[in-house]
Amino acid sequence: MKKVVFYTILVIFSSCKTSEENTENKPQKKQPNILWIVTEDISPTLSFYGDYTAKTPNLDKIAKEAVVYKNAFAVVGVCGPSRSSIITGMHPTSLGTMHMRTGKDVFSWGKRAYEKTSIQDLEENPVQQYAAVIPEQVKCFTEYLRADGYYCTNNQKTDYQFAAPITSWDENNGKAHWRNRPKNKPFFSVFNFGLTHESRLWKHQDSIQTVNPNKVSVPPYLPDNKDTRETIARHYSNVELMDAQVGEIIKQLKEDGLYDKTIIFFYSDHGGPLPRQKREILDSGLKVPLLVKGINGEKGENNALVSFVDLAPTILSLAGVKPPKYMEGKAFIGEFKSDDRTYVYGSSDRFDEFTDRIRSVRDKRFLYLKNYHPKLPKYKDVGYRKNIPMMAKFLELKKENKLTEQQQIWFQTKTSEELYDCKNDPYNLVNLAENKEYASTLKRMRTALIDFQKDKTDFGAIPESELIENMWPNFEQPKTAKITFNQKGKKVELKSTTKGASIAYIISEKSNQHFNYNSNWQLYTKPLQIDKGKYVYAKAERIGFKESETSSLEIK
Template sequence: MKYVLSLIGLFVLIISCNSNKSSTSSFGSAQDSDGGQPNILWIVCEDISPILSFYGDNTAKTPVLDKLASESVVYDKAFSVVGVCGPSRSAIITGMYPTSIGTMHMRTAQDVMNWGKRTYKKDVGRQDVQGNDIIQYASVIPDYVKAFPEYLRTEGYFTSNNEKTDYQFASPVTVWDENGKKAHWRNRKKGQPFFSVFNFGVTHESRIWKNADLPLTVSPDDVPVPPYFQDTETSRTDLARLYSNVELLDKEVGDLLQKLKDDGLYDNTIIFFYSDHGGPMPRQKREIYDSGLHVPFMVKDLRGTKGRSDQIVSFVDLAPTVLSLAGVEIPEHIQGKAFLGVQNDEKRNYAFGTSDRFDEFTDRSRAVYNDQFLYIQNDFPEKMWYKDVGYRKQVPMMEELLRFRETCAERSRSGCNLTPTQQEWFTDKPKAELYDYVNDPHNLINLIDNPKYTAVQKELRSRLLKFRDEYIDYGMMPEAQFINQIWPDFEQPVTAEIEINTESENASAEVVRLSSSTKGASIGYIISDTVMDELDLNSGWHVYHKPLEVKKGQYLYAMAQRIGFRESEIFKTQL
């Protein structure tokens, strides 16, 4: 197989919102907003599985989310593509599988918030699967792939992101009208439709220890303890912190929705709520199991459609679904399929998951879901299930679990504090795994050798092999080799400078055409009546998609960037 930045084939995934309890065939179409484009709001939290009351877990009190769920379609089978934020968010923002665009490793650099740091260290102390040293880098995705809000902007939408990006590449200025802590739909032009994203970090893995001094609103005595956790005071305290953080999330979401209501927009906005992947705890985050990929997900439309859906939804479907709802044509290269709106497609039968490098721990697994079973292929069965990632060791229960593991290794079975289920996480993986995730949601009973499930195993193995054949998988390439391919000699490529062509429109204006010779580059621009000594790289830039009319005497600022490249120098001129 040749590893080149191109897409091999077009893998057709068909999806719709055929619900067992709700009808959504015309869900939130572009005609729902007084004959115009609908407003769309994403409420995104971090690191929680479906541990909310509308999924049957009443541990945390979440009246705001419960009320929203009662007005929404709740999806019971929604899955992230990867069990960690960066690769997952790259799939969301592009509609593409991370392995097919080179964003599968967590994490490539520190372009996590708004514009991004855009600095890349050469010495990071990490290696690829062959032991080669790697550097920090921004993933260079195929030249025909864009962050999808750019398509919305060219059709008149105001787009805002508050404030996490974390796409495995720095966000170009063309993606968001506003991108930062102050980004808000309230800053759009009057009557302009908006697509606004609000990211809430209160449930992130790090808040297990960072919020340790806050009062627990959920008692450690009241939390359910999954069988793969040790039932100790430490575990219960960490789980109580997680559920308490969920209650804080509920209040923060309530504040945001109140602003929407205060603005008279609540009934005129399609609202999505979801987590960027599964839970934050050991054997949850970074895992390719239900605990890492299964997410809470609901959508409130403009017509009052509500109920539950067992439709399989993958995160690659979010981008095309928003475009469909907005009445914007879905580009052919997008691998996900719309499940709502005017371009909704047929039912999805499978969802796929991937697992590659996580910080300093390198592995590779691939997975496929159908409506009941999860099948996993482990390319390195000699590696244990447990991923020895330093960051996760700040979770107290993880630290305790590792201490117990050492004790179990030193003592006889009678002196071990871990059950066989808990110890198994620290053993080598099998080559393949099969779980009935509906009846075994913790994925504890591997059915791979059970002859009763031979047909299921054959079906899912075949489907996963087809997935791996039809899409190029950059995870198969040693990461150092991949980096050298997209960053020749391990140096970031630079987007070519802006080229400008002008012609007089009339005595008072010029027609301006902008271009860059870098294939796939997007161009952002600002027109100002006065000189701008400082330019805010998180807001104020427009997407160039047709010739501009610039009044004589006005100032034009323009910048080009292909995703993963360093941006061009800012072009400045007075017409």
Template sequence: MSVKILPAIIGLTGIVSTSAHAEIPQQKSNDTHYNILWLSCEDINPGLGCYGATGVKTPNLDRLAAEGIRYTHVYSTVGVCAPSRSSIITGMYPVSIGTQNMRTGPHWAYRPAEKETYETYWGVRDVRGRNVPQYAAVLPEDVRCFPEYLRAAGYFCTNNAKTDYQFNAPITAWDECNHQAHWRNRPDGKPFFSVFNFEVTHESRIWLKKDDPMLADTAAVRIPAYYPDIPVVRKDVSRNYSNIMELDQQIGAFLDSLKKDGLLDKTIIVFWSDHGGPLLRQKRDVGNAGLHVPLIIRFPDKRMAGTVDDRLVSLMDLGPTTLSLVGIKPPAYMQGKPFLGEYAVEKPHEYIFGSADRFDEAVDMRRSVIDGRFVYIRNFYPELPLIFRNKYREQIDMTRDLIEMSRLGELHGDAAYIWKPTKPAEELYDLSTDPDEVHNLAGNPEYEAKLKELRKALSHWQLEVADKGFIPERDLVEMMWPGGIQPVTQPVSFHPDNKSQLVLSSETPGASIAYQSGDSIGTKHWSLYHKPVKMTPGKQIRAVAIRIGYRQSGETTFMVPEK
């Protein structure tokens, strides 16, 4: 396998920042004091009743859509969870910040600093066949987890509980980040931003729940053209829809609890999936099937209820949009575009860009451009097959059976399309006539203009974001962790001013700071430092610093002198 490297784009540094805390502009929006609730699920395309799916009933999500805005052209940046979630939490393309490979380490949930450890060998190799150890991606120094900006603006921010950001969630990102995290734990009078992740639709539930009662109508579910319509395929496709119906029940119960708490008319609700479907040619794919997701947003006053919005939206836009909804101007470094609120952009995305690189033990490099109708894919290793071997997904019955059928030459027509031993260098699909992306138009002269347009858009984008997929992963790790050693954030220094306030800083560029004071010392809650701390005579202040991807600093303390 040859390795393609683009020297002009291998830099890892971002916009230089010397600030010791997140700077928050004045809030302007009328929605400033609304709560924000994210209901995120895993691994589904828009396979809901309100999107026209057959064989599945989703009355609770359908009602949410009827009372809110249903977005039809929403896409993840990557067709798998960890790179996609890194994009969502930062508002950045994974390929621009070095989080594009699935996955970098055991980052499924927050780990306290003392439990943040990494294996030097776990069976992963880069495109040159070199060992890739576990690591935490080191991001450009200006990049923060966007909830820090909400915390600095007075929001109580909770995440229950999955993180999977490609780095350990910094202690500064959330007020609470665990399975007990909840808006009900907020101090009186504080607005909240809460995230709850529903796992019932995850890929693994296809096999873990295969003996559960079937809720979907197996005869009515649609089988994509890239599968043969045989019993094992219909069973597993139906299980996916059955899990979606179970998800709908869980969402309904959750909305009932929000109403019971008297918060339904005070909370903006956002429902989304982290990437497309869980099955072959869906999860881990870079086309429409891998990236297309549902998005529903409901306002407390039901504004725009029943609206269908067909603008191109990236999941990378969710963070900037949340900031915009509460009147916070998204930082200039963010590549995501706010599409609602005070700072909504006038011009939506012209294109959606996707990426696919290493997935567990399998390496590849693919990029895509989607304009809402056409899908363009560039395969940088066309000598590799589209369907690569992956131990994790081969726990699904239909996956194992289809691999064997392909080996025996028993797949034909469209069902054989995804099983070719190599890939074309370029792919082009027209979703209006080919929703399953099985008829490649890249060699059709009638579509030459569209092919050139999307090819050019991809090249410009890769240069603009400095696509780090061209860097072999072992070299990328070395750039982030020189010598294979995780950098350590420098400790916090304390600087009393002449206003009875304490200024906190760290010598590590891009570090965020968390602190405890008075009675909070020794508890699990750490406040985000974003402005000088008032000094109370005789009280102690304890602080730590953390830059994303670095090891957290040790604790330092300051005792405020008695007067």
């Protein structure tokens, strides 16, 4: 296949206005504080969605003062590709981040080691670890917030399929907190809670279980037995542990007198952790809880379709920053709110050692799936998932032909298309694609996918080994060009010849200093005014590239 070229539009951050600049000719705009509370691997199985199994008093209190979104969807049923869409406002298939997982850039920054693996793509070519090189105009949306005066913190998970650029956060570590911001500076703070992650189904197996296994509901696609019930009860118990962490963050916000001055988002990075939930492109894998507590008193339920690609432009919209045109997401609240969506879209590609390609379209009632490799089974025997305590019994029952018809569906060979009525079939068990009564709906949803794919590259159509060769020729990570300085008196301009690179800098009174990722790096947006006798240290990084070495200049 021919090589793919990333067609790009260069974003020049010097055109972004900081909050300081905005005050020169007009009154400073009011910028709200924004807090994200992010959990992992949860479907909308919470009390404010009608499931009262887990006791979540802290989330319940927030929900009573918030807008609860009833139709919110991740774009992929796993964290890495999903989080790449959240931080960029783009679909993973438009970035080249759709395969789970590309490298080890999961937490914080600085952990940038890439190794050979035993994984193969569909053409049986080797797939090695890499950081995805995404189109050069695409930035982490937090850079736009920082350019507009926000203090941005992330505690602690990134997992974007690429290393978080040093320009993306003011703080990005386990101690990151809005409390560390300069006085009177608005903040955007993220707290990631891992207590509900799939892995906690076995890592917490010996912990106290606060939910009675005999009182949980078992979805019809899972066998109803002791093992299943114990696993489900463990998940709900983990949800209760997570709720306590939410309560601690809210307590801190109130202690600081910021609760009524902060917009609060709560969501999960994708659907639930159980078999036939995580990694699936069905509602069980993509439908998520989402609530937003504003500062204007609005509350209740909202049935609008929301996709994770909408989160980035929405936060910018709330901050009064116009979202860049390249973003595929739509702001669903704020100054730059768009019209409501008709459809949301999902994708499914490589999950660990198993590769496939499926695309989905969802409206408020129907779910359509296009299977590009229908001869492959629905079930993927992912080794990581087999750590779930109930999986051994589940697979044993399959081997013994003791599963019900609904439970067997997961292990069948796919058809080229699937269509589900999510209103009457919430578990997505009855494929209506060949039902003539739904022919017009099938055609409409199929056309919606075709229209979505027009005029854009779906990088999932390219064998992953070839995609890596395009991003990292000869499997060598490209490197960002180092900073050059252009000084005119006290005014210093910083440049990197790498298109799409962002620049970070530190001004110091000392020479020959060494800085790490957690040093006080500032985002460069315009030429700097620096007094004589001081030093400027700077480095550049384009997403997916190695960062440049640090350059320095003494102001004389």
